[in-house]
Amino acid sequence: MKAPANGRGSRASRRKKHAWDRVEETQKQFLFQVEVPGESTVAEVDVQTSSSGPAGPAQVPVADLAISPNCLGAADDVVDDRPEPYMKWYPDAPNSDQVLVGVIGGSGLYHLDNLEFVKTVNPETPWGFPSSPITISRLPSGTRIAFLARHGVGHTINPSAVPSRANIAALKSLGVKVIIAFSAVGSLREEIAPGAFCLPSQIIDRTKGVRVPTFFTGSVVSHASFADPFSKKLSAWLEGSIRRALEKEGRAVALHTGKTIVCMEGPQFSTRAESIMYRQWGGDLINMSVLPEAKLAREAELGYALIATATDYDSWRPAEAGVTAADVFKTLRANAETSRFVAATVLEDLAQSVSNAKEGGEDMLSILTEEEGSMQFSLMPRSHKQDPAERKQLAYVLSKYFSGDEA
Numbered sequence: 001m002k003a004p005a006n007g008r009g010s011r012a013s014r015r016k017k018h019a020w021d022r023v024e025e026t027q028k029q030f031l032f033q034v035e036v037p038g039e040s041t042v043a044e045v046d047v048q049t050s051s052s053g054p055a056g057p058a059q060v061p062v063a064d065l066a067i068s069p070n071c072l073g074a075a076d077d078v079v080d081d082r083p084e085p086y087m088k089w090y091p092d093a094p095n096s097d098q099v100l101v102g103v104i105g106g107s108g109l110y111h112l113d114n115l116e117f118v119k120t121v122n123p124e125t126p127w128g129f130p131s132s133p134i135t136i137s138r139l140p141s142g143t144r145i146a147f148l149a150r151h152g153v154g155h156t157i158n159p160s161a162v163p164s165r166a167n168i169a170a171l172k173s174l175g176v177k178v179i180i181a182f183s184a185v186g187s188l189r190e191e192i193a194p195g196a197f198c199l200p201s202q203i204i205d206r207t208k209g210v211r212v213p214t215f216f217t218g219s220v221v222s223h224a225s226f227a228d229p230f231s232k233k234l235s236a237w238l239e240g241s242i243r244r245a246l247e248k249e250g251r252a253v254a255l256h257t258g259k260t261i262v263c264m265e266g267p268q269f270s271t272r273a274e275s276i277m278y279r280q281w282g283g284d285l286i287n288m289s290v291l292p293e294a295k296l297a298r299e300a301e302l303g304y305a306l307i308a309t310a311t312d313y314d315s316w317r318p319a320e321a322g323v324t325a326a327d328v329f330k331t332l333r334a335n336a337e338t339s340r341f342v343a344a345t346v347l348e349d350l351a352q353s354v355s356n357a358k359e360g361g362e363d364m365l366s367i368l369t370e371e372e373g374s375m376q377f378s379l380m381p382r383s384h385k386q387d388p389a390e391r392k393q394l395a396y397v398l399s400k401y402f403s404g405d406e407a
């Protein structure tokens with residue numbers, strides 16, 4: 001039985017520690033030699049000591065390999081039992097230097113307003129440099145945020161070439177916990193008019209394998225859960241804050257939620273047939289940028305939500321000409337102005353909630369840490385065949401699973 005989300009106190013803390021101990025134990029697994037059916041060679045695989053075989057080298061049937069997520073601590077053992085207060089379980093965040101939130105600006109959104117400039121950083125990650133130097137700014141409340149222009153400041157990077165791994169890794173290296181990403185999107189629905197804002201909840205992947213969609217490209221294998229590609233608590237919280245911001249702005253901009261976004265490869269726009277097909281598939285919006293960004297944020301255990309701003313009706317409307325970049329640009333400027341207003345309001349709201357959280361409120365803390373720990377059920381068990389250099393690279397984004405244990 002999973003304990004209640006608000007389980008607290010010292011007993012709960014002990015249970016949590018126990019769950020993490022189990023993860024560490026699995027990192028120090030015993031080595032077994034395993035005959036893989038259908039293969040002539042004997043594979044060496046790390047497995048847990050289990051009742052199915054003695055500790056030490058042995059021949060064990062593949063069915064007995066403890067490579068299910070259970071070997072990382074059964075799901076039932078994992079209890080959301082963060083001890084209070086804030087500082088104890090969230091040690092690296094709550095000081096004024098901490099950059100909690102990363103904002104990724106899309107087409108038309110190359111800077112934010114109302115912020116006090118602190119510094120620009122350009123971290124070199126194991127996956128190279130981010131799309132643009134990252135601007136760290138201070139909100140009026142003092143909270144710091146990091147801003148990154150997805151296509152570079154002069155919009156010089158096409159969607160297929162965005163260095164998403166470097167972008168996500170760089171933001172994580174600054175201490176960011178959640179990413180709020182902006183994107184200019186086409187609308188596949190009459191009711192989502194150009195100018196409207198959307199918080200999508202699902203993605204259909206129509207990228208073509210050109211972009212590397214994972215940090216795990218070598219001998220360390222991982223299968224992250226992606227059923228809900230956007231962080232649910234973050235998106236739900238954003239909905240209220242964006243609605244307030246749009247009302248305050250007074251331009252009657254609509255906000256749609258729960259929509260499905262198609263991510264296509266581009267850079268050309270869709271054909272009419274494709275545009276119609278995406279509608280039949282259940283697509284409501286279309287862009288070229290949400291993937292692999294959202295997948296990589298999940299792998300890095302960062303919260304991620306997309307604020308999509310509709311610029312055009314793509315190419316599904318029979319009586320109209322298909323979308324052109326000029327159509328997009330027409331709406332882009334107004335959308336970007338509203339996006340800056342929304343960003344300023346949302347970020348201030350967020351900073352306020354963080355400081356409430358420090359004083360005992362809980363909501364924002366669970367939003368900021370929504371994805372933390374999620375990868376523990378996604379990583380395949382450690383094997384001596386994993387490349388130590390690769391594990392070291394992975395420590396850059398997932399230090400709690402890969403730091404300090406390189407042989």
Ligand SMILES: CSC[C@H]1O[C@H](OP(=O)(O)O)[C@H](O)[C@@H]1O
Pocket residue numbers: 105106107108150151159182183184185287288289290325328
């Ligand atoms: C400029 S039209 C197509 C381009 O715009 C969107 O960019 P972003 O998501 O970064 O705002 C779309 O995804 C395409 O990359």
Ligand SMILES: Nc1ncnc2[nH]cnc12
Pocket residue numbers: 184185186187264269270286287288311312313314315323328
């Ligand atoms: N129609 C469209 N297709 C793909 N990406 C877009 N970004 C803005 N409009 C778009």
